[in-house]
Amino acid sequence: MQKRLVLDQEQIGIIIQRFCHQLIENHHNFENTVLLGLQPRGVILLDHLAPVLERISGKKVPFGYLDATFHRDDFRRRDFPLKANETKIDFLVEGKSVILVDDVLYKGRSVRAAMDAMIAFGRPQKVELMVLVDRKLTRDYPIMPDYFGIRVNTLESQYVVVEWESQGQEKDAVWITEKVKN
Amino acid sequence: MSQLSSRHLLGIKDLSPTDIQLILDTAENFKEVINRPIKKVPSLRDITIANVFFENSTRTRLSFELAEKRLSADVINFSSSNSSVKKGETLVDTVNNILSMKVDMVVMRHSSPGAPHFLARNVKANIVNAGDGTHEHPTQALLDAYSIREKLGTLEGKKVAIIGDILHSRVALSNIFCLQKMGAEVMVCGPITLLPKHIESLGVKVELDVKKALEWCDVANVLRIQLERQQIKYFPSLREYSLYYGINKKLLDQLNKEIVIMHPGPINRGVELSSDVADSEHSIILEQVQNGVAVRMAVLYLLAGVRN
Numbered sequence: 001m002q003k004r005l006v007l008d009q010e011q012i013g014i015i016i017q018r019f020c021h022q023l024i025e026n027h028h029n030f031e032n033t034v035l036l037g038l039q040p041r042g043v044i045l046l047d048h049l050a051p052v053l054e055r056i057s058g059k060k061v062p063f064g065y066l067d068a069t070f071h072r073d074d075f076r077r078r079d080f081p082l083k084a085n086e087t088k089i090d091f092l093v094e095g096k097s098v099i100l101v102d103d104v105l106y107k108g109r110s111v112r113a114a115m116d117a118m119i120a121f122g123r124p125q126k127v128e129l130m131v132l133v134d135r136k137l138t139r140d141y142p143i144m145p146d147y148f149g150i151r152v153n154t155l156e157s158q159y160v161v162v163e164w165e166s167q168g169q170e171k172d173a174v175w176i177t178e179k180v181k182n
Numbered sequence: 183m184s185q186l187s188s189r190h191l192l193g194i195k196d197l198s199p200t201d202i203q204l205i206l207d208t209a210e211n212f213k214e215v216i217n218r219p220i221k222k223v224p225s226l227r228d229i230t231i232a233n234v235f236f237e238n239s240t241r242t243r244l245s246f247e248l249a250e251k252r253l254s255a256d257v258i259n260f261s262s263s264n265s266s267v268k269k270g271e272t273l274v275d276t277v278n279n280i281l282s283m284k285v286d287m288v289v290m291r292h293s294s295p296g297a298p299h300f301l302a303r304n305v306k307a308n309i310v311n312a313g314d315g316t317h318e319h320p321t322q323a324l325l326d327a328y329s330i331r332e333k334l335g336t337l338e339g340k341k342v343a344i345i346g347d348i349l350h351s352r353v354a355l356s357n358i359f360c361l362q363k364m365g366a367e368v369m370v371c372g373p374i375t376l377l378p379k380h381i382e383s384l385g386v387k388v389e390l391d392v393k394k395a396l397e398w399c400d401v402a403n404v405l406r407i408q409l410e411r412q413q414i415k416y417f418p419s420l421r422e423y424s425l426y427y428g429i430n431k432k433l434l435d436q437l438n439k440e441i442v443i444m445h446p447g448p449i450n451r452g453v454e455l456s457s458d459v460a461d462s463e464h465s466i467i468l469e470q471v472q473n474g475v476a477v478r479m480a481v482l483y484l485l486a487g488v489r490n
Contacts, residue, residue: 067211069211070211070215070223070224070225070253070483071223071224071225075225075486075487076228076229076486076487076488078487079185079488080184080185080487080488081184081185081483081484081487081488082184083184083204083207083208084208084211085211086210086211086214087211087214087215092219116224117223119220120215120218120219120220120221120222120223121218121219121220122219
């Protein structure tokens with residue numbers, strides 16, 4: 001199977017640092033800002049980002065995990081329902097600036113579902129989207145990231161795989177692979 | 183795997199431990215949903231569910247209806263007391279008429295054991311058993327298992343005593359199947375006249391002395407005396423039943439440990455449970471009711487999610 005390395009551990013580290021500086025630039029003292037990691041894989045990126053942001057900014061920014069399984073538009077259109085993950089948000093997003101964090105932006109459907117799910121916690125003042133990888137040419141919905149690590153041109157016949165050392169993989173890395181044909 | 187092994191929920195007996203685990207895990211996600219400021223998700227917005235109740239129910243019907251509405255399903259309610267059943271229509275005809283109005287799922291309570299199984303063989307919709315006579319009440323057993331797991335962390339190795347009218351109870355049978363499949367030990371306790379013959383063949387312990395049962399267990403699930411199902415007298419009087427089998431604070435204080443008290447409702451206060459126990463910190467009766475909505479949401483979500 002063909003496999004191409006797009007980002008290595010060092011580059012991912014640099015991107016996370018850059019994300020933090022961009023957030024500080026746009027959100028000043030974080031008084032009104034919260035971070036929401038999208039389940040299941042956006043939360044891993046958020047878990048890497050949150051401590052770095054705290055260290056660089058000197059502020060503790062509230063963050064939570066958001067699961068959009070029950071808001072997806074493909075329910076009853078798949079062979080079986082997706083298993084839900086934990087939603088852990090111990091604050092309201094009413095009037096807040098919310099930054100949604102995910103690993104890969106592909107069709108835009110998960111982000112749409114996530115925004116729908118997020119509204120259950122109040123009406124945010126502003127919502128931004130941060131992704132590690134933006135798959136540029138595959139969008140179904142008009143959704144664009146405000147912050148991205150890398151923008152790649154991929155085909156529908158390809159996967160973007162994000163590996164994390166903290167999840168038992170060898171190293172943090174982003175790969176593009178071909179889908180196995182049946 | 184995130185799919186149930188059946189497209190109906192007819193009884194716990196047909197479920198595998200993996201199915202039960204999946205339902206309980208999904209219920210945990212829904213419990214979080216129903217504690218949000220906006221307690222509704224859009225998952226079942228293109229589904230219509232008929233609640234068909236041939237027998238009285240308050241808690242279960244309300245709980246199902248709320249679960250359905252929290253999932254954004256369209257809901258129609260039917261009860262036999264004001265229907266054409268009185269005019270002699272058969273069960274299959276009644277349900278097929280409802281289904282011809284494009285109904286996707288049927289939640290049914292019926293006084294005849296096996297009625298939902300019969301329906302599942304004869305109609306197209308997904309069937310959820312909301313209690314069939316003295317046979318099974320699967321969602322009650324699932325919410326009881328969920329409540330125990332939530333309180334004690336696990337069901338594995340826990341000792342659960344089911345106390346009271348076992349003979350007429352569908353909750354008891356479903357609970358026995360469910361708890362055993364999840365690795366708990368089960369004891370039944372009650373007057374000998376209210377214990378079914380050969381109940382020990384299900385692998386449960388049998389105890390006639392309520393004090394010994396309470397000493398043995400971690401959880402006491404106390405059942406109601408179902409007077410409406412008793413055509414003959416199984417014990418001399420309610421007063422005598424309460425004297426020998428009623429659970430009160432004095433009895434609990436004599437134990438050298440704390441146990442969890444459950445009851446599927448409705449409680450006959452002063453008969454099987456005294457008020458000071460029903461309202462005490464040991465009792466998780468109201469948690470059971472809240473968990474019932476989450477568990478029923480999980481069941482409906484998992485059954486509806488399979489592509490037809």
